[in-house]
Amino acid sequence: MGKKSKRGSGPRPGSNRAERVAARKARQAASLAAPQRPFEGLAAECDLVAMRSFIASATAQVPFAAGFDAAHTADFATVLAGAVFAQVRESDAAVFGEIGAEAGTDGTVVRGLAALQTDPEPADLPASLAAALSWAANAKVGDDYEGTPVDLALTDIIDPASPLEVVVHENFDWWFADDDAVAPEISAMLERANATIMPTARLKPSSGVGAPWWVDAGEKAHLRWVRPENEDELMNALSRVHAEGALTMGDGTRFAGSFRTHGVVVPVFDLDPEAHHEEWYEGLDALDKALTEALADTSDLTAAQRSSRAGIIARQVTLR
Numbered sequence: 001m002g003k004k005s006k007r008g009s010g011p012r013p014g015s016n017r018a019e020r021v022a023a024r025k026a027r028q029a030a031s032l033a034a035p036q037r038p039f040e041g042l043a044a045e046c047d048l049v050a051m052r053s054f055i056a057s058a059t060a061q062v063p064f065a066a067g068f069d070a071a072h073t074a075d076f077a078t079v080l081a082g083a084v085f086a087q088v089r090e091s092d093a094a095v096f097g098e099i100g101a102e103a104g105t106d107g108t109v110v111r112g113l114a115a116l117q118t119d120p121e122p123a124d125l126p127a128s129l130a131a132a133l134s135w136a137a138n139a140k141v142g143d144d145y146e147g148t149p150v151d152l153a154l155t156d157i158i159d160p161a162s163p164l165e166v167v168v169h170e171n172f173d174w175w176f177a178d179d180d181a182v183a184p185e186i187s188a189m190l191e192r193a194n195a196t197i198m199p200t201a202r203l204k205p206s207s208g209v210g211a212p213w214w215v216d217a218g219e220k221a222h223l224r225w226v227r228p229e230n231e232d233e234l235m236n237a238l239s240r241v242h243a244e245g246a247l248t249m250g251d252g253t254r255f256a257g258s259f260r261t262h263g264v265v266v267p268v269f270d271l272d273p274e275a276h277h278e279e280w281y282e283g284l285d286a287l288d289k290a291l292t293e294a295l296a297d298t299s300d301l302t303a304a305q306r307s308s309r310a311g312i313i314a315r316q317v318t319l320r
Helices: 016-033 045-053 125-136 184-195 231-243 277-296 303-314
Strands: 058-061 073-079 086-092 108-117 166-168 200-202 211-216 221-226 254-261 264-271
Touching: 045 058, 045 073, 045 108, 045 166, 045 211, 045 221, 045 264, 086 125, 108 125, 166 200, 211 277, 221 277, 231 254, 231 264, 231 277, 231 303
Parallel strands: 073 108
Antiparallel strands: 058 073, 058 166, 086 108, 200 211, 211 221, 221 264, 254 264
16 A cells, blocks of 8 residues: 655645745745835935934934925924824924924924834835825825825935934924823823933034934943945944054943944944033044045955954844
């Protein structure tokens, strides 16, 4: 009597396991298909990465591309109440650091807000953000965002050559207008959110390259410098500077490592939390000069530099 054929090892069609496997494969395919640098091609890339990755409470007026039809101004926001994707409302122009806005007689403007930190996370960030921005720039106050896709790239909506002027807020009170009736449970949520905010400030390097952000985390302060360079080129430059003992922001500081996020690398430095962020410009400019010179050096790495590179890479982490 012949042996029975073995049943296939895969999940049975229609089973719960089959559904889970299919969902996992779909997520993997979406991850592979997603662009590695969702904000590539924008002068605002590094600040958009910072707003999406580690800044708690901030807004930045969207520099619309020529030819994009917008009914009113719109801002990027780090996160909106309820982690929604977008909203439109009347707001006090001064709260958002509005530049050139035409306020009404009561000092308010109609503005759209498109969030960079949302729940759920979009599978295709550029497409999701393009849809939210297009809606936020044209919807009316009180409209609900439904996430309808648009046939526009981010560079069709955002001026590729314009940087961002990021306005950092000390709390999340800008989520609501002064005359909004806020329910007690929402007030409690707002209070909890405000308690998580750490003092944050944008520094400006002499070269103008990248986005260095100072954050006071309490026991330590950090400088997180979002960089736009190709990763291999940046790693070589960091290695050259490290081998010279110059990968530092000055006395009492240290290079803590780096992380990858949204296709770019972010070197991180531990700083003295007792120092004000304005006190770090001397160290920032010295490091900026050293990195600029190192990036221009295309020679082969020395043994010491290769050793530095291996150590730097070993301490690198990747964030989604």
